[in-house]
Amino acid sequence: MSIRLSSGKEIPIEMHKTRMIQKIQLKPVSERLKAIEEAGYNTFLLKTKDIFLDMLTDSGVNAMSDNQFAAMMNVDDAYAGSMTFYDFAKAVEDVLGFKYTMNVHQGRAAEHLLPKVFAKEGDVIPTNYHFTTTKAHIELLGSKVLEIYADLALETASKHPFKGNMDPQKLKNVIKKYGREKIAFVRMEATTNLLGGQPFSMENLKEIRRICTENKLILVLDGSLVGENAYLIKQREKGYENKTVAEIIREMCSLIDLYYMSGRKNTSVRGGCIASNNEELFNKIKPWLPVYEGFFTYGGMSMREIGAMAVGMREMVDPDVAGCSVEQIKYFVNRLTETGIPVVTPPGGLGCHLDAKKFLPNIPQSQYPAGALTAALYIASGIRGMERGTVSMDRDKDGREVFSDLELTRIAVPRRVYSISHIEYAIDRINWLYKHRDMIKGLKFTYEPPVLRFFLGKLEAIDNWGKTLGAAYRKELEEQPTVTVRAP
Numbered sequence: 228m229s230i231r232l233s234s235g236k237e238i239p240i241e242m243h244k245t246r247m248i249q250k251i252q253l254k255p256v257s258e259r260l261k262a263i264e265e266a267g268y269n270t271f272l273l274k275t276k277d278i279f280l281d282m283l284t285d286s287g288v289n290a291m292s293d294n295q296f297a298a299m300m301n302v303d304d305a306y307a308g309s310m311t312f313y314d315f316a317k318a319v320e321d322v323l324g325f326k327y328t329m330n331v332h333q334g335r336a337a338e339h340l341l342p343k344v345f346a347k348e349g350d351v352i353p354t355n356y357h358f359t360t361t362k363a364h365i366e367l368l369g370s371k372v373l374e375i376y377a378d379l380a381l382e383t384a385s386k387h388p389f390k391g392n393m394d395p396q397k398l399k400n401v402i403k404k405y406g407r408e409k410i411a412f413v414r415m416e417a418t419t420n421l422l423g424g425q426p427f428s429m430e431n432l433k434e435i436r437r438i439c440t441e442n443k444l445i446l447v448l449d450g451s452l453v454g455e456n457a458y459l460i461k462q463r464e465k466g467y468e469n470k471t472v473a474e475i476i477r478e479m480c481s482l483i484d485l486y487y488m489s490g491r492k493n494t495s496v497r498g499g500c501i502a503s504n505n506e507e508l509f510n511k512i513k514p515w516l517p518v519y520e521g522f523f524t525y526g527g528m529s530m531r532e533i534g535a536m537a538v539g540m541r542e543m544v545d546p547d548v549a550g551c552s553v554e555q556i557k558y559f560v561n562r563l564t565e566t567g568i569p570v571v572t573p574p575g576g577l578g579c580h581l582d583a584k585k586f587l588p589n590i591p592q593s594q595y596p597a598g599a600l601t602a603a604l605y606i607a608s609g610i611r612g613m614e615r616g617t618v619s620m621d622r623d624k625d626g627r628e629v630f631s632d633l634e635l636t637r638i639a640v641p642r643r644v645y646s647i648s649h650i651e652y653a654i655d656r657i658n659w660l661y662k663h664r665d666m667i668k669g670l671k672f673t674y675e676p677p678v679l680r681f682f683l684g685k686l687e688a689i690d691n692w693g694k695t696l697g698a699a700y701r702k703e704l705e706e707q708p709t710v711t712v713r714a715p
């Protein structure tokens with residue numbers, strides 16, 4: 228939550244205390260430069276020993292609660308029929324309202340199974356926006372993703388509260404053009420990751436539901452970030468101010484046919500699940516689970532994690548959990564906006580997103596501005612963010628670049644991990660970087676994998692700009708004498 232100080236200033240306040248810590252270190256810029264060069268200017272390839280604040284993602288790196296750790300000690304280990312799985316299924320029913328559930332080892336396993344079961348080659352899957360692994364699985368199975376977001380979704384500086392909405396008219400046009408037989412399912416993603424953590428409204432979800440019902444289409448929700456979407460509906464949508472996050476999540480789930488999530492985000496556990504109230508749809512997926520994931524009552528997860536996920540599922544509807552990173556992100560984004568830093572607004576979930584096209588207008592998309600900015604941020608701060616731009620798009624079948632709609636440097640805010648002083652440090656270093664932005668140039672690939680190239684690809688800095696930036700940092704921020712306070 229946020230709290231108003233007596234000065235009138237509002238700050239996010241952590242509704243938990245730290246009872247276990249992990250030490251981190253801030254390496255000098257000379258070592259950071261060496262590390263990013265060895266990593267091929269790809270922050271995925273850095274080692275954590277070289278990282279100060281790890282803001283690559285909010286996935287699999289959140290702090291678990293004491294009750295989650297306790298649950299891990301008290302599980303029923305069994306290949307089949309574990310009672311821990313049934314506890315988890317009960318949590319899903321209580322929180323999401325679904326009678327049927329299965330675990331998968333993480334979100335992308337669900338993204339593999341859904342098109343495998345429901346899509347034929349040549350089918351299309353309309354979505355409010357794609358996610359990298361969703362798109363890869365759909366395309367590997369011979370289907371196509373159609374992004375039918377509202378036009379304003381791509382305006383990075385905006386006041387629109389629901390840039391994650393699907394455009395209902397565009398969905399109707401898609402149905403007319405392809406016919407419903409060619410539409411495997413319609414996919415809505417909560418707190419749309421690649422649009423900069425932007426939510427959809429309940430009104431929009433209801434409208435999409437109506438269209439799906441009229442046309443007998445399956446509506447799927449990617450609920451990996453469902454808690455934040457519900458929290459933002461509560462804050463922004465008329466009629467939802469007095470509903471609880473729990474009630475809003477239940478209402479969202481009541482509107483869909485199939486739900487899946489990466490548990491690594493909202494439930495703070497390495498795992499995932501698929502859930503539904505539609506027995507027929509559910510039973511089409513179920514036989515494939517043991518082939519790809521594991522038996523029905525573990526789905527590729529360890530029992531310890533399923534135990535922790537059951538607790539995490541109940542905890543994710545607590546506004547102090549659903550809103551903890553949203554409030555920090557709001558503070559982060561608003562402070563950067565005050566000094567004119569181009570960021571995605573309004574603040575959403577997941578992280579703070581720098582608009583690299585505006586930050587570095589001289590770098591063409593063919594030289595990966597978001598990749599360059601992400602590497603520059605690491606050099607100037609030790610903060611690891613993630614490129615979410617053209618590097619994160621794979622080439623088309625003919626080897627041509629596919630330019631991303633947005634070029635974003637995502638600085639994720641994992642749940643309950645960092646404090647406001649860490650965010651203040653990030654704000655300071657981003658401002659420093661903005662003043663020195665002319666030093667940053669583009670990148671070029673030296674090794675490019677054939678699929679999801681952003682994970683393992685390597686690049687180099689054009690004209691060796693990393694060294695110039697590092698030297699400026701050393702001179703201005705490391706070689707200045709530190710102020711010491713002497714005893715009188």
Ligand SMILES: Cc1ncc(COP(=O)(O)O)c(C=O)c1O
Nearest residue numbers: 286333334335358420451489491
């Ligand atoms: C919206 C969304 N869907 C699916 C996934 C994939 O989940 P996982 O990383 O658990 O495979 C992610 C991961 O970040 C995500 O953000």
